Amino acid sequence: MVTKNGQVFQGCNIENASFGLTNCAERTAIFNAVSSGVKTFEMIGIYGETDEPISPCGACRQVLTEFCPDEMPVWLFSKTGDVKKTTVGELLPYHFKNLT
Numbered sequence: 791m792v793t794k795n796g797q798v799f800q801g802c803n804i805e806n807a808s809f810g811l812t813n814c815a816e817r818t819a820i821f822n823a824v825s826s827g828v829k830t831f832e833m834i835g836i837y838g839e840t841d842e843p844i845s846p847c848g849a850c851r852q853v854l855t856e857f858c859p860d861e862m863p864v865w866l867f868s869k870t871g872d873v874k875k876t877t878v879g880e881l882l883p884y885h886f887k888n889l890t
């Protein structure tokens with residue numbers, strides 16, 4: 791995750807024996823930044839050991855929408871170097887927003 795002021799916060803998949811509690815790399819990176827007091831983001835790159843560019847799960851998409859603007863670039867990478875560029879808003883259209 792690259793912040794507006796040029797910092798880079800990394801994340802990794804943090805697995806748990808109770809699978810649903812696993813924290814994906816994307817959310818780890820966001821929480822890493824937020825827990826360091828940084829909440830303005832420029833772009834995120836997501837890498838997977840996959841044949842196709844990896845795609846974030848629904849939970850990470852929701853968290854991305856809450857901390858990042860819809861137009862923020864999201865770069866998806868595969869193990870072979872293929873790259874796909876998308877945005878937070880494209881990944882989760884019509885997303886839930888806090889209305890209060």
Ligand SMILES: O=c1ccn([C@H]2C[C@H](O)[C@@H](CO)O2)c(=O)[nH]1
Nearest residue numbers: 802803814815816844845846847
């Ligand atoms: O089969 C899979 C698919 C995705 N991820 C994780 C790795 C990384 O945290 C995130 C990327 O979206 O998903 C896995 O661990 N296993």
Ligand SMILES: [Zn+2]
Nearest residue numbers: 814846847850
């Ligand atoms: Zn995820």
